[in-house]
Amino acid sequence: MNILLDLMGSSLIAGIIFLLIFKLNLYSSTANYYSDNELRLQQNVKTLAEVINYDLRKIGYKYDSTAIVTAQPTRIQFYADLEAPGTSGHGVTDFVEYYLGDSTEATGTVNQRDKVLYRIVNHTDTIGGPTLGLVDLKFSYLDAHGLTTAFLDSIKYVKAEFWVEPYEYVSDYNTGQPDSTQFTYWELTINPRNI
Amino acid sequence: MGKSLLIIALGVSVIISFFTLKLNSNSKENLSTTVNMFEQTQARLIANSGVEVFLERLKADKTMNGNTYLNNSLFGGDYDLTMAGPDSLVRVTSTATFMEVTHTTIVEAQTDRLPVFPLPAAMYIASETVSKAKINGNITISGYDHDINGNILNNGNDLLGIAVDNPADVPTLLSNIGGSATVEGTGGNPSVNAVPNAIDWEAYAEDVANNPDIIINSAADFLNYTNLGTTLEPKTTFINGNIQISNDLTGCGIMVVNGNLKINDLFTYRGIIIAYKDSEIRTELNGAANLYGGMIVAGLSAELWISNGTFDLFYSQEALETVAQLLKTRRFNIVSWYE
Secondary structure, rough: OOHHHHHHHHHHHHHHHHHHHHHHHHHHHHHHHHHHHHHHHHHHHHHHHHHHHHHOOOOOOOOOOOEEEEEEOEEEEEOOOOOOOOOOOOOOOEEEEEEEHHHHHHOOOOOOOOOEEEEOOOOEEEEOOOOOOOOOOOOEEEEEOEEEOOOHHHHOOOEEEEOOOOOOOOOOOOOOOEOOOEEEEEEEEOOOOOO | HHHHHHHHHHHHHHHHHHHHHHHHHHHHHHHHHHHHHHHHHHHHHHHHHHHHHHHHHHHOOHHHOOOEEEEEEEEEEEEEEEEEOOOOOOOEHHHEEEEEEEEEEEEEEEOOOOOOOOEEEEEEEEHHHOOOOOEEEEEEEEOOEEOOOEEEOOOOOEEEEEEOOOOOHHHHHOEEEEEEEEEEEOOOOOOOOEEEOOOOOHHHHHHHHHOOEEEEEEEHHHHHHOEEEOOOOOOEEEEEEEEEOOOOOEEEEEEEEOOEEEEEEEEEEEEEEEEEEEEEEEOOOOOEEEEEEEEEEEEEEEEEEEEEEEEEEEEEHHHHHHHHHHHOOOOOEEEEEEE
């Protein structure tokens, strides 16, 4: 009888322990996934920031007239010489355009909201690339006093804001439903020195 | 039973350790991503600041051009900087390093000459200063054209003695002129009238005060200079504070006065004197002040007080043209900025 009780008791304890291990494993997988996603979000948003920062700081470089041609919330067109002095291509004024595509263009990702940011140089060199999880982008244009302006020749600052989400929705640990609450926001206010 | 528990406990520990290590490594990677952005920004700011610092230094010492300056420390990083090219297009290349992140900024700058505007009269008094402008004593203000040494030319190239902005300011100003002051020039005696003015002289004075060749903050500063510019090399001078001139002194260029300037000896200046902010110019004892060119009074208040001496202000187109042609300010205008 005692042996039987020992067997039942130990089986129960073993079952509980296995359940705990199973749950721990499930939890760690989800947590890892969240953590990886967060890291990727941060890396993606930084990549976007670097690209935009690099180009927008050159607005008007080696261009004497009003450098910004189009100033819209999701589209900017401007003149600049993108190449550094002493490098190939320096001395040639480039026409640069950034615009945010439509969410239907990014078909390779589960996230239905992500969009492609296009960078077009001299009307031909179009780079779309991956979405990097970008779901929204907004350019604002400020004058010397930091006030929003619609006059192209008054623009002294360009503020870029972007929202980035994971490529794929993450299932909520408790509900098991797709969850897109993970996102990151980045804001840059750039003062191009040549305008 | 004990061995089984031990194996289970060790297994769980290994799983938790892997889990923790993974989260920790992600956290570190995340932090390094953010920190790297900070490092890039910091490197860029150090490179940019280096350019600003050395352009300021170049204003004071033009022999710095054509040289390379290595390992300049700033904000926890350092930068190497090279300046090359003529005054009309100096190229400054600044390469900064911060925490192993490097950034290069290339700037082209040119010397920016201070504009010299034509004067409406021998003396111009801004409307905001008229009620607080006082002219008293043995002073002669002449709108007749003189040469650069104060000799009258009689060439018909004459202006008013004193110009103000509005006709309503004329009687106010006349009531503030006392003693044996003489104001001569076109339009009769006293030659005071209103002339339209489009120049912001206060801003102009501030521009000069921000980039002067010579700054006089105390009488001791005069010991550093044998003159305040010559007709061959006019200079911008900023006199700031209560200063007394007790020795013979000459100058040529543009002088901005902010404070009380007492002249106790012979002082001859060719060019423009701008009384700026809250200024008072006195000649005392047997001091004699000669200004050949013109004078602008713009600011909160201004007094020309000649208690025992003379003050001759003679309009001189020759003096003004000399200043306009030869004055070189040592500030730089940014032509292009690559960062």
